[in-house]
Amino acid sequence: MKIVFSENVEDKYFSEVYLSYHSRLILFAKEYVTAEEDAENIVQDLFLFLWKNRGMLHTILNPNAYFFTLTKNRCIDFLRKKMNETHRNEKIQSAYEMELKLKLDSLDILDTVGLNDEKIETLLTEAIDSLPEKCREIFCMSRFDGLKYKEIAAKLNLSANTVENQMSIAFRKLRVKLKNYLPFWWYFFVVTSIL
Secondary structure, three states: OOOOOOOOHHHHHHHHHHHHHHHHHHHHHHHHHOOHHHHHHHHHHHHHHHHHOHHHHHHOOOHHHHHHHHHHHHHHHHHHHHHHHHHHHHHHHHHHHHHHHHHHHHHHHOOOOOOOHHHHHHHHHHHHHOOOHHHHHHHHHHHOOOOOHHHHHHHHOOOHHHHHHHHHHHHHHHHHHOHHHHHHHHHHHHHHHHO
């Protein structure tokens, strides 16, 4: 970061602070954030803040404590943000692993030999019949009659949002009901809706 200094008193004092503390603050920050680039960014942001508030620099009674405290606090903020990102990524990874386990378990217990067309139809019919009445009606109109959400809404005198919400409910309930038959669920209700 190259800073061009002018000749007024505030700018001159800022220049002195910059030259005195810049490299020391980077070394200090690097001890905690490890990556030199992160330490440089933290200190650069700190000096940008100081530049914008350079008029108050001459009022600081203990500059050493002040600048190192500012750097410490920015390092704390940086590390907390990193920890939150790591935690969020771990949650996403955990959810992904749970989904994979569910799929693996459903494939493990899936008896493709014992599932003939009649049994599959019975399973699907029972699952659809277990839906609440209006939800079932909307689902059937969409999946079996091939109607679009707007068409269903017009026929049943509902809003398109209501139809979409009911379809979401139907998919959620059917997915739970047919969790042990996930490949068939995928084929009959997802792939066939695309075709």
